[in-house]
Amino acid sequence: MSDSLTLPAETRDRAGKGASRALRRDGRVPAVVYGGNEEPLTIHVEEKLLIKQLGTGHFFNSIVTVEVSGKALRTLPKDVAFHPVTDRPLHADFLRLAKDATVHVNVPVTFANEDASPGLKRGGVLNIVRHELELVCEADKIPEDITIDVTGFDVGDSIHISHVKLPAGSASAITDRDFTIATIVAPSGLRSEEGDNSKTDGSAE
Numbered sequence: 001m002s003d004s005l006t007l008p009a010e011t012r013d014r015a016g017k018g019a020s021r022a023l024r025r026d027g028r029v030p031a032v033v034y035g036g037n038e039e040p041l042t043i044h045v046e047e048k049l050l051i052k053q054l055g056t057g058h059f060f061n062s063i064v065t066v067e068v069s070g071k072a073l074r075t076l077p078k079d080v081a082f083h084p085v086t087d088r089p090l091h092a093d094f095l096r097l098a099k100d101a102t103v104h105v106n107v108p109v110t111f112a113n114e115d116a117s118p119g120l121k122r123g124g125v126l127n128i129v130r131h132e133l134e135l136v137c138e139a140d141k142i143p144e145d146i147t148i149d150v151t152g153f154d155v156g157d158s159i160h161i162s163h164v165k166l167p168a169g170s171a172s173a174i175t176d177r178d179f180t181i182a183t184i185v186a187p188s189g190l191r192s193e194e195g196d197n198s199k200t201d202g203s204a205e
Helices: 019-027 047-054 187-202
Strands: 004-012 027-035 038-046 064-068 071-082 089-097 102-112 123-130 133-140 147-151 158-162 171-173 180-185
Touching: 004 047, 019 027, 019 089, 027 047, 038 064, 038 089, 047 089, 071 123, 102 123, 102 180
Parallel strands: 004 064, 027 089, 102 147
Antiparallel strands: 004 038, 027 038, 064 071, 071 089, 102 133, 123 180, 133 171, 158 180
16 A cells, blocks of 8 residues: 655635635645535645655555644545646645545556566567556555566457456456456567568468
8 A cells, every 4th residue: 555645734714816826825735625524624735745745656546644723634635736837736635535435546557577478578569558547445455556467478468457466455446347458469570570471472362
């Protein structure tokens, strides 16, 4: 599971564009905590700390404890809006998590044992169709990534979700089909050679 993060915050007394601009000038980012059958809570957080946590690479797959007014709120980051030119964070949304909550998250995939794949050893190329998997996870068991073993896969083979052993507490959010995550494709040189051979065979007939 990704590390838990802590984000100190303060409540916002005023709403509106003018108030948000004033906060950003002071190095703060407006945000909101919603969900959990409670009223949305408008807050603001330190921009530098938010940027640092975004830089971890697993911010959106981490439980973020928002500390505000002496309370610790377990949340899952859902969205961060950025300035189109400067890339500075403009606003953040956090989903309040109830006890024993399950969440939908997108978890990146990695691949292991490529040297044990006959197709890749022959010069084949790993064509990644999905760089992330949409999972339903227990909030306290969100995996940082999903590692897929490519041992034994040859050129022309496809890796489907059914080949993947998901960790305890996680399940695929897509249940109506055995979707493809990656394929092993022939190297371009081999494809060109096969194409030339087919042309030769065709002209000989």
